[in-house]
Amino acid sequence: MAGGAHHHPQPRQYVSIAIVLAVLTAAEVGLFYLEAGVDAIGQSLTVPALLILSAIKFYLVVAMFMHLRFEKRLLSRFFTSGAILAGALYLITLAALGAVVLF
């Protein structure tokens, strides 16, 4: 694990990250109930907010728990390119089939 792999967080930092993840999950659930009680304009804001919160959780787990932040860049490139390609492919498919509107 050359390339900076020796700076992994300590157990206390892992616990702090887990607390942040738990708070973000609670915020997601809170937004879900908020979404049910607001109008269409409000809903158009809660959906992006939910996506942003999940993206932050995703990043925290990958970067800190999977240690990708401390690994060689090659691994980051493999992983992020796979995620981006898959995401783009399926977003285009959903748009082509009318399930989502991109523009």
Next chain:
Amino acid sequence: MADLSHGPADAPAHHQLTGIDSRKLGMWVFLSSEFLFFGALINNYLLFKGRDFGPGALYPVELYDIPFTSISSFVLLMSSLTMVLAHSALARGDQDQTKTWLFATALLGTVFVSGQFFEFGEFILHGLKLNINPAASAFYMLTGFHGLHVVLGILMLLVLAFKSMRTGGLSEAEGLNVELVGLYWHFVDIIWIVIFVLVYLIQ
């Protein structure tokens, strides 16, 4: 922190020109390819969840129990914490804590899968069978395959946990296995992070 990618001096070399252990590189490539697998299943669900299957059709979204699923999600998130603590303990050479955290991770994974079985049972009791409509099929395929991944992870964790009970605990070479199983486990967790929002919370 000890580098778990390196085996004992007499172990066969697994390093390539990249300077990364080939098994570890293989795991990251495998996980990257899993995005396509789960992406296809999520895509499939999103395509069918908004479709109209006629009057009286039953949809998974009508049966979701968000508080229950939120607790399941929390349990799986915390299992990622116990997993990384197991890895960290092994890197420090603390075999007792490694064993404890590995068992804790397997236990939390089992709680999550049990919750999923309970959810499936409730849905089926309410009439949402696998073949009732494409939305239901897509839901069961997505969450079922995710659950299958969790079960595989639990089995791998238990193998490591029982190995860690031997005298002397896990060897340095087996340390890499903890890291690889950890990567797999965290990946299963991030896939659930996506499923939880796209399938359950955004309706």
